Amino acid sequence: MSWLNGIRAKSISVMLINAGGCTGCARQFQAALLLDSGKGITLTGNPRHADVLFVAGCINNKSADYLKEIYNKMPSPKAVIAAGACACEGSLFRSEENGINPLEKVLPVNTYVRGCIPEMDKMLEAVINVVEDGYKEYKDGWDHDTELER
Amino acid sequence: MLEVILWFIGIVIIVPVIYLVENLILSAVPGQNRSYPLQPIYRLIKHFSKTDYHNRPLTRWFPVGACLFALVTLYFVSAGENILLVLSGLVMMELFILVGACSTKEAYGIMAAQRGISRLTVWSFALMIAGASLYKAVGTLKLSLVVQYSAGNVLLARLPLVATGLFAVAMIKGNLGYFDFGINANTMSFLDTALYTPYGGRSLGVIQLTQWIETGIWLKLISYFLPWQPWISFLVSAVFYLAAMLLNAVVPKMPWKKVMMNSWIWAGGLPAINYIWLYML
Numbered sequence: 001m002s003w004l005n006g007i008r009a010k011s012i013s014v015m016l017i018n019a020g021g022c023t024g025c026a027r028q029f030q031a032a033l034l035l036d037s038g039k040g041i042t043l044t045g046n047p048r049h050a051d052v053l054f055v056a057g058c059i060n061n062k063s064a065d066y067l068k069e070i071y072n073k074m075p076s077p078k079a080v081i082a083a084g085a086c087a088c089e090g091s092l093f094r095s096e097e098n099g100i101n102p103l104e105k106v107l108p109v110n111t112y113v114r115g116c117i118p119e120m121d122k123m124l125e126a127v128i129n130v131v132e133d134g135y136k137e138y139k140d141g142w143d144h145d146t147e148l149e150r
Numbered sequence: 151m152l153e154v155i156l157w158f159i160g161i162v163i164i165v166p167v168i169y170l171v172e173n174l175i176l177s178a179v180p181g182q183n184r185s186y187p188l189q190p191i192y193r194l195i196k197h198f199s200k201t202d203y204h205n206r207p208l209t210r211w212f213p214v215g216a217c218l219f220a221l222v223t224l225y226f227v228s229a230g231e232n233i234l235l236v237l238s239g240l241v242m243m244e245l246f247i248l249v250g251a252c253s254t255k256e257a258y259g260i261m262a263a264q265r266g267i268s269r270l271t272v273w274s275f276a277l278m279i280a281g282a283s284l285y286k287a288v289g290t291l292k293l294s295l296v297v298q299y300s301a302g303n304v305l306l307a308r309l310p311l312v313a314t315g316l317f318a319v320a321m322i323k324g325n326l327g328y329f330d331f332g333i334n335a336n337t338m339s340f341l342d343t344a345l346y347t348p349y350g351g352r353s354l355g356v357i358q359l360t361q362w363i364e365t366g367i368w369l370k371l372i373s374y375f376l377p378w379q380p381w382i383s384f385l386v387s388a389v390f391y392l393a394a395m396l397l398n399a400v401v402p403k404m405p406w407k408k409v410m411m412n413s414w415i416w417a418g419g420l421p422a423i424n425y426i427w428l429y430m431l
Contacts, residue, residue, distance in 0.1 A: 004199055011192035039184040040192075048350030051196070075351035076201045 002134075008051065009132040010040045015050035015070065019063045021093075024117045025056035025084035032120035041127055047073035052127055055103050058086040058093045064106045071107050077135040080107045081126050085116040110135065157228035161366035161384075166190065168388055169362070172395045182399065197355030212250025213349060213356040219243035220363040227370045230294025233281045236371065237274065243360065244270050251348050259348035265406060269331050272413045273319045279421040283312045286428045296374050304377050311424035313375040317390065318416035320368040324361075326394050327401040328412045365391070 018026035032038055044050050047070045055067065071080065082103040085091035093100045103109050111126045169190045177185040186192065202210045223239030226232075244266065251263040285291055287308045288299045299305060306313055322329040349357050369387045376383035404412075 004195075007192050008196050008199065010186050011189050011196050013193075033183050034181070036184050040186050040189060042183055042185075046350075048348065048354065051200075073350070 005132050005134050009128055012041045012051050012127060012131050013044040013049050014041055014052045014054050014127060015045070015047055015074070016043055016054045017056070017067065017070065019055055019057040019059045019067065019087065021057035021084075021086045021091075023057070025087075025123075028117050028120060029054060029056070029083065029123050032124050035120060035124065037121055038124045041124065047071075048075065050074050051078060051131060053078065053080045053107070054083060054123075054127065055080065055087050055107070056083045058090060059101050059103055059106055061101075064101060067103075067106055079110040079130040079135045081111045081113060081130060082109045083113040083118055083123060083126075085114065088112045088114055091116065154225070154229045157370075157380075158225060160381075161224060161228065161370060162363065164384075164388060165362045165366040165369070168365075168392050168395070172392060175396060176399055179399070194355055194358055197358060198352055200351035202351040202353050209250055209253050209348070210353050212246045212253065213353045213360065216243045216246035216250070217356050217360045217363070219246060220360045220367070224363050224367050224370075227293065227367050230292065230297060232291045233277070233284060233293060233371075234291060236293075236367070237277050237281065240277070240364070240367065241270070241274055243364065247357065247360070250353075254348040256348060262348060265331050268410055269322060269413070272410070272417050273322055276315050276319050276417040276421050279418075279425050280309075280312045280316055283309055283421060283425045283428060286425070293371075293374055297380060300374060300377060306375050306377055308428070309375060309424055311420040311427075313372060315417050315419075315421035315424075316368065316372050316375070317387075317394075318413070318420070320365065320372065320391060321394055322413050322417060323364060323368060324391075324395070326398045328404055329409060329416075330398075330403055331406060331409055331413075 016026055016029060030043070033041055033043065047053075051074075053067075053071060053074060059067065071078075080103070082088050086093065087103045089102050090100045110130050113122050113126045115122070170188065173185055173189050174187055176182050177187075177189075219239050219242045223236055223243065226235045226239055248263045248266045248270070251259045251266065253259075281291055284296060287305065288296055290296065290299075296305070318329065321327060322331065325331060369391055370384060372387040373380065373383035376386055378386065
């Protein structure tokens with residue numbers, strides 16, 4: 001229903017997770033929320049209230065467990081966004097032998113925002129588009145209603 | 151009867167308007183997030199359009215029970231019934247929310263319930279003292295008779311601390327300023343076990359509605375102490391509440407034990423002092 005997605009896109013609660021790294025992406029996103037193009041987007045610290053899980057930073061085996069726990073607590077429909085080079089592909093750290101994963105190996109990712117650091121407007125655009133498009137899943141075979149095992 | 155229905159509908163409409171005005175003003179303040187004028191309504195619709203996942207299916211029915219009790223209590227307070235009926239309805243409403251939180255069997259749900267119980271002790275004590283003070287001052291517990299008394303005599307002059315205490319209770323129930331018992335974290339860190347409210351999706355939508363109705367109940371209760379016409383008194387209490395909501399945006403959050411201490415001093419202590427003062431006079 002497009003009208004419902006339109007309403008959802010006017011009140012988006014984002015749970016921002018910085019899973020490691022330099023925290024630049026997370027801070028960029030927080031700053032972006034003060035722009036007019038971020039109208040209607042609010043940050044929440046509560047997965048039960050969240051519509052979008054916005055993950056920045058590099059993800060290791062320990063943080064992957066926490067991410068799955070948070071993801072499971074979010075009510076459907078929900079979306080996951082990987083922001084920044086670290087979350088998208090491991091970036092500088094991918095050759096390290098300490099369990100660094102791209103986010104798509106841990107959670108079903110809807111959208112990627114690439115760059116180090118990504119542009120503010122691109123981040124906001126990704127959040128709004130993913131909700132307006134009705135939380136379409138990026139990869140076949142993932143189901144947002146299925147609970148992930150830790 | 152028509153007047154009661156008008157009050158009921160009026161309160162149900164006015165409270166969301168307070169939230170819309172707050173949203174509109176905060177959106178215009180520099181340094182705050184931009185938002186749409188109807189964002190609180192959009193948020194409510196969004197909550198109702200989401201699923202209601204819980205590991206225990208009964209959990210989703212507790213907010214519905216709480217909402218029903220809030221509606222019944224709103225009728226009591228609109229009709230000017232006995233204040234003890236209002237107290238009973240509010241306690242039942244709160245208990246439904248607390249049992250729902252406990253029934254999730256999750257650590258953060260139980261923690262939310264524990265804080266809710268500590269909050270319940272404060273505001274139920276404040277409301278009981280307010281009832282006793284009203285009986286001492288007016289000679290009745292029926293709110294419709296209190297209105298008649300308030301029109302001829304300045305009730306606020308006899309019970310100023312009780313009215314202040316009830317306003318503090320309204321702030322406690324709205325999680326405002328130094329009375330915020332909420333456990334919603336704003337931190338980006340997730341390295342501790344999540345300690346969050348157990349309600350999400352449709353349950354959260356029902357809880358949101360319940361909270362709006364409850365805010366109306368408290369504003370109406372406070373308006374009984376004000377000396378003007380009932381509608382004007384209600385609007386005055388609504389404006390004060392709006393001011394408290396706006397101040398909430400600039401007031402830092404406190405550890406919950408300090409919040410508890412503040413609550414006992416303002417909501418428990420002030421009405422008790424007023425009650426003792428009435429006896430001494």
